[in-house]
Amino acid sequence: MITRHHNVLSMRGIHKYFPGVHALKGVDFDLRQGEVLALIGENGAGKSTLIKMLGGAHQPSEGTIELFGEDSRIANPHDAQQLGIGIIYQEFNLVPYLSARENIFLGREITRGIFIDKAEERHRANELFKKLGVSIDPETPCNELSIAEQQIVEIAKALSQDVKILVMDEPSATLTPQEVKSLFRIIEDLKKQGIGIIYISHRLDEIFEICDRVYVLRDGSHIGSKEIDDINRREMIEMMVGRTLENEFPKVFQEIGEERLKVEDLRRKGGEKGVSFSVRAGEILGITGLIGAGRTELVRLIFGVDDRDGGLIMKDREVVNIQSPQDAIQNGIGLLTEDRKAQGLVLMHSVKDNFGLPNLDQFSRHAVLQLQKEKSSFLAQANNIRLKISSSDQLAGNLSGGNQQKLVLIKWLQRNCDILIFDEPTRGIDVGAKYEIYLLMNDLAAKGKAIIMISSELPEVIGMSDRILVMRSGEISGEIINTQTTSQEAIMELAVH
């Protein structure tokens, strides 16, 4: 049976054409039994397309897929399930109000007569959770579970279908360091059971920790595969971007100028703890902490999104009254949200319209739009930041993550904001685009802008900030003045109790 074939999956000469795009250009792909294979590449390199073929959402235009030594066709998601392929997407496929048990057996309920055999389902769910080494009550509704627990429910769901191949798309993106640790323990376990795992991540540290082999895609082609011991971080990045990088974090220390933004005792409605800090011209202030520490909530208060209960906001030493995002924008503050798709862009509208949205006052006279002016400003900015677009009418939803982030960025660059707040600016973005965004931050700082950068990635926070604030349960728990001498451990010390 399987033992005879070392490869559980081999794809040969896979091509995929979309209208106007050659997404995969004759790719060969192998997955061995019981290995963890890192699938890496910049956004738009073809990772998603490849994965969606395994999930039955796309079919190859050319090429063959062999599963366990047999030619297979994965025509739809149901086929994929039948063939033992489980995929855990970044956005979970769980029904929020159903319990963990109900979600695990959704569509494949265990029945006795016409009734669902709840006892049996509960028993099996408990067994699955035990196998995964977690204690989750199977009857908890999924919307009451933490992100990490929801992920485990997804894994349990896949296991209950007897998967041989498990694909995990950025599983650690929204987990805390501890949660990532227990995820890795589960992955190790699955490995031992002979399950082949495809692990997609932009976090290279994790790849060295958990993966056996690395498979690199670039522009729809297979660039190379290496055993994890035969490759270092730098080589990995260079394979992905196709050129040599001097430095992962190109930090330039600017002359720090006058104070541009200061908040004093800023408090959420109903919140008890006030937050005070300031940021100066030319400064990049890093704010970090665990997920849920209140970093995003803090900047939402500054930007006037959420109601606040007292506290002062001072711009250039003058108190400003910010009640809504409009007020914030009027006062020269820009917010690049954490979630680009849900909060940053109107995905179904064109890149140009997205660009114009916060800038319509510049592109109109008496509320009548000056479309030419808008378009030429857009093209100039897009060109400047090297935004990859086919035309100014391209839909924002069709851009890769890195390009979407660039689009959000030029929205605010056009406003010429004095204070820019970046919330997780490089989340889900490939190394190449990350680097460009770092360079841009340097540029902005050099122009005397004040930058607040929220990030969970400690290397990034240390590498790019002039000063770091660490938050813990809604408060600032520490400040690090000298970023060149600090360490991840020092920050973690401040972030946890």
Next chain:
Amino acid sequence: MTQEAYNGLVKGLKGLLNDYGMILVLIFMIGLFSLLTINEEEAVGTAAAEVMAEKIDKQGPGKNVLIIASTSADDMEMAVNLERILDDKGHRVLERLNGDPPSAGQILRDLQKRNETVDILAVTRNVAGWSLINNAGTKFSVCANAEILQPSSRKFPRFLKTDNLRNIADRISVIAILAIGMTMVIITAGIDLSVGSLIALSAVSSALFIREFGGDAGAGPGMLIGCSLLAILICGLMGFFSGALSTTFKITPFIATLAMMMIARGLAYKFSNVTTIPISNESFAWLGKGRMAGIPVSVMVMSLLYLAAYFVMHRTTLGRHIYAIGGNTEAAHLSGVPVNKVLLLVYTICGLLAGLGGVITASNLAGGAATYGDYYELYTIAAVVVGGTSLMGGEGKIMGTLIGAFIIAVIQSGMNQIGIESNTQKVVFGLVIIGAIVTDKYKRREISTKQMSLLLVGITVVGSTIYFFLRIIYPENFN
């Protein structure tokens, strides 16, 4: 034409079809109903006279013509005009009669006496059926060589007659005006169910104000405009209130406007005291019934509003904001779009336009009653959706809505013309809405050919089952 220009033209046409693919459906519908309503049609009146004169001319110059027609208005017009034209052309009209067979017999006997040879007997179609005329050649020797000529008939689709087309535009104008506001609301991912009731409220209010404040027939133009504006303003306030409910009070638009729909309808009944309030003021009828250069005033108003709406949606910051809110409210809010203000404005505009629709209806029907505008919200939503606007918000085109409104009017009028009774019309209407949406989704590849054909087979099977079932239980209805 250069290759470049040709390519440009093709690209432009393709773009147009992509944006307004429903225009094909509209053309198809017009074609279909034209085919179904083709019938023999005789020229009447002046047109008939012209046709006849031409025919007589072909027989040669200087003919002796006897014109016989009935006393109907059309026949009168034909006979008088024919006589005039023939005189001008140098023929000799022996006699012209508009009468019955006995008087025609009298004339023929007179001619026989005077021995006046008749070269041509020019008659209308119904007169040609008289036995007297058919036998004239044998009974009267003066008619022995007479040619009997009547206006020939031609095949022409009843559907395409100017009157009918104007009728369609006339009938659709109110729904099309409502659909402007509805399109804006739906693009923000909202809905407004109250517009039908607002029609009634506005019609009743304007009629009431004209009667109470202006003394009906005696009301001058200023008073009429004032009363109409007041009624429209009331509807605008109702719309504003809907908007406030769904923004400040965070009630979903469906529920908020459902409540407003009931409130407005109820108020209309209260204001009208459950009767029709008649308006006999003639100037007031101008808006709903009047014509300018042959085009109904209401259609002109509609066209102007569409041009304005197109401009607002595509060339102003407000339009951009409306689209952005529907596409992603959160992103719009965080980009500094004043979301609540824009929504309030959009619902107010929707209410104002419904108010205007109500005034036009009152003017057209010379009165206001609480029963007006029944189901209009549904027709309006149908027009918007058939016009390609997604209920999910963020996309849609104002001119698409106009096409959608016309598709609906064409179907309604077409079905009336081919004699489909009103209950069957409702079923067909529903199917057309499904058809339009599914076709659109198919075009965008949101559904597969397989799914599309399954749906068609399903509808056919269910449809024919219901048909035969009805045939069996009510055979008398299927003669």
